[in-house]
Amino acid sequence: MRYRTLDDAINADIFKKGPVAVIMAEDATEIVSSLRRAGRLGFGCILLLAHDDIAVPPEDEARVHRIAYNVHAEGAMMRAMNTLIAAAPGIWFHYCFNGEYLFFPFCETRDVRELIAFHTEERRYAFLSYVVDLYAGDLSRNPKAVSLEEAFLDRAGYYALGRPDPANHGHPKDRQLDFFGGIRWRFEEHVPAERRRIDRIGLFQAKAGLEMRPDFTFNDEEYNTYSCPWHHSATTAVCSFRAAKALKSNPGSRYDIHDFRCHYSVPFQWKSQQLMDLGLMEPGQWV
Template sequence: MHYPDLAAFLSDAPKRLKKGPLALVMVEDDVEVASTFAHLRRFGFAQIIAFAPPELPFTTEATDVIRVDHDTSSDQALQRMLNGTIKALPGVWLFYCYNAEYLHYPFCETRSVGEMLSFMSEERRDSVMGYVIDLYARDLTARPNGVDRTDAYFDKSGYYALALKDAGGEPLERQLEIAGGLRWRFEEHIPKDRQRTDRVSFVRARAGLQMLADKSWSLPEYNTYACPWHNNLTVAVPSFRTAKALRRNPGSRDAISLFHWPQSERFDWTSTQLLDLGLMEPGQWF
C-alpha cells in the first residue's frame, strides 16, 4: 500500500491500524532499506510503515510494509510523523527508527516484540528507553559510506551518563543524557543537539502525548529510563546512521580516515553481546 502524503495516511490509519505494535521507519536514503525491513519483520510487528521522500526509489511489494511519501529531511519531519500517528492511533504501541538501524531487545532471538511490550505493560510502563549504538565499517576504503553489515563494529566502551536537569538546574528524576560512540569520539563534527545516544524507542500512544522539538516527550514519565521502584527493561538500536553522516559530510570525510580504534568490537548481531556489555538490560524480565 502506498499513501501520497502524511495526511492521507493519518486519515486512513484509524480504520486500518487498530492494533500494534507498529514499526515506523524514517527512510532517509537508499542504504540498507530492505535489510531494515527484514530485521524488523523477525520480531512480529503488526505492520511496518516506511516514511520516505517521494523521489526515493524503493518498492513495498511486501504486504507488511506500507509506504508513505514524506519529506524526511525537512525540519521537524520526525515530530510531525510521530505526533500525527499518536493522535490517530491512541492506545497503540509504536516503535520508530531510521533505515540502516537494527532494533535489539533482551532475548529478541526467541521472544517476540509483543511479548516484550506485554511485560512492559504489566510493569505499568508506557514507554521503553533505548540507546543508539553506532555501528561502522572497519575498512572505509572498501566501504566508503561507512556501512558494512557483514563486518560491522561498534565501541565496546567509552559511554557515559549525565543526569538531565530542569530549567532551575535541579536533576530530573530518572532522566539521563547518554553519550558515546562515534558521536563522542568525533564530537567536533556532530552538532551538539545530535550527540546524545539515548532514545525513547517505544511509546504507547495516548491523548496529550507529543514529541517535542528536542525529541523529548511532553509527558515527563515517558522520558524516564525506569519506574520509581526498580529498574526496567531497556533496548538497543545498533545504527549506521552516524557513520553514514560522517562519511557523507565533506568536512568530516576528509578529516576522518578510520572509525576503528582499540576499543572497537565486532558486532555479532545478538542481544547477548549487548547485554554482556551493559548496553541494554533485562530489568525484571528473565
Template sequence: MQYDSISKFIQSGTSHLSGGPIALIFIEDDTEIDSTLRHHLDLGFKKVIAFIPSDFVIAADLAKVCPRVTMESVRGDAMQNAIDVIQKTSEGVWFYYCFNAEYLFYPFCETRTIGEMLTFHAGERRDSMLTYVVDLYASDLNQFPNAVALEKALLDRVGYYALARKDPNNNYHPRERQLDFFGGLRWRFEEHIPWKKRKIDRIAVFRAKAGLQLRTDFTFNDEEYNTYACPWHNNLTAAICSFRTAKALKTNPASQSQIDQFKWRNSVPFEWHSRQLLDLGLMEPGQWF
C-alpha cells in the same frame, strides 16, 4: 498499500494502526532500506510502515506487506510532526520509530517477539521504553566509503557514560530517573557533532495517548515517558544499532575528509545478537528473564 502523503494515510490508512505494536521507519536516503524493513518485520511488529521519498524503491515482497507513505524529507521537524499526527489517531497503541540503517534489539529478541516484550513492559505500568542508539560502522572505510557494511560492522565496546539531566524549570536540579547518555562516534568525534546532537538516548518505544508530543531531542512532553525506570526497580531497556551517525560523518563535507577510519583499539565486531549488547551493558533486561 501506497499513500501519497501523511494526510491521505490518516484519511484512508488508519486500519494499519490498529492493535500494534507498529514500527514507523523514516527513510532518509537509499541505504539499507530493505534490510531495515525486514529486521523489524522479523521482530514481530504487527505493521512496519515506511515513510519514504517517492523515487526510492522497496523490494517487491516487502511492498506487499509494508504500507508505503510518501514523505520527500524526514529532516527537521518533519519526522516529529508525522509521529505526533499518527499517534493521535491510535491512543493506547504501542509505537516504535527509527530511520533506515537502524536496527532494534531488545533482551532475548532472538526468541521473543516485540509484542511479548511490550506485554511484560506494560504489566510493569510502563508506557515508554528508553533505547540507546549504539553506533555501528564499517571495519574499513576504504572498502566501504559510506561507512555501512552489515557483514563487517563494528561497534565500540567502551566509552559510554551518563550525566544527570538538569531541569531548567527547577533550578537545574537533576530530573528524577532521567539521565543523558553519551558514547560511540558522537563522543569520539564530538568536534564534528553539535552539542545538542551528542546524546545517544532516544525514547523510541512508546504508547500513544492524547496530548503526547515528541520533541526534537527524541524525548516527550510527558516527563514520565522520559524516565529509564519506574520508582520501584529497573525496567527493560533496548538498543537501536545504527549506521546513521557513521553515514553522516562520512557524507558531511565538513567531516568526511578529516576521518580516515572509525576503527580503533576498542572496536569489536558486531555479532547481531542481543547477548553481546547485554554483556556490554548497552541494554538491560530489568525483571524480565
C-alpha cells in the same frame, strides 16, 4: 499499499494490527534490511516514510504501508510521530531511520509483543533506547561506512550526565540521564552539541495529549525515565549506521576520518546478549 500523504494512511485505518514500526528513509541505504528487521521482531504494521524516488523491491514494499513524505524537512520525524500519536492513542510505536535496527533483551526467541505485554504489566509505557553507533571496519572497502557483514561498535567509552530541570533551578530530573558515547563522542568536533546524545525513547505507547519534542523526549516526563521508581526496567537498543554514514558523507568531516575503529572497537555480533554484556541494554525483571 502506497499513500500520497500521512493523513491518507491514517484515514485508511491502517492501525488495526499493531504494534507499529515507523521507518523513515533518508536515503536508499539499507532500507530493505531495516524493513525486514521490523517484520522479524513481530511488528504487525510497518510504515515506510520516503520520497517517491526511493526504490524498494516489490516483495518488500508489498508487506508495508509506503507513505510519501518530505523526510528532509526540519523536524520531519517529530512531526510525523506527533501526527501518528494523535491519530492512534493506545497503539505502541517504534520509530527509526533506515540503517537502524531495534534490539531488545532475548529478541532472538521472543517477539516485541511479549516485551510490551510484560512492560505494561509493570505499568511502564515507554522504553529508553540507547542508539548504539555501528560502523564499517574497513572504509576502503565500504567508503559510506555501512556494512552489515563487517559492522563494528564501541565496547566502552559510554557515560551519562544528570539531565537538568530548568523548572527546578537546574537540579537533575528524577530517573532521567543524558547518555553519550560511540563515534558521536569520539568525533564530537564534527557533531553539533544537540545531536551528541545517544538516548531515545524508541518504543512507546501513544496516548491523548502525548507529544514528541525536537530532542526525541516527550512532554510526559515519566516517558523519559530509564526505570520505574521501585526497580530496574527493561531497556532497548537501536543499533544505527546513521552517525557513521553522516560523518562520511558530510563535507566537513568526510576527509578527516580515515578509520572509525579504535582500541576498543569490536565486531558487532547482531545478538542481544552482546549488547546486554556491554551494558547497552537492560533486561530488568524480564528474565
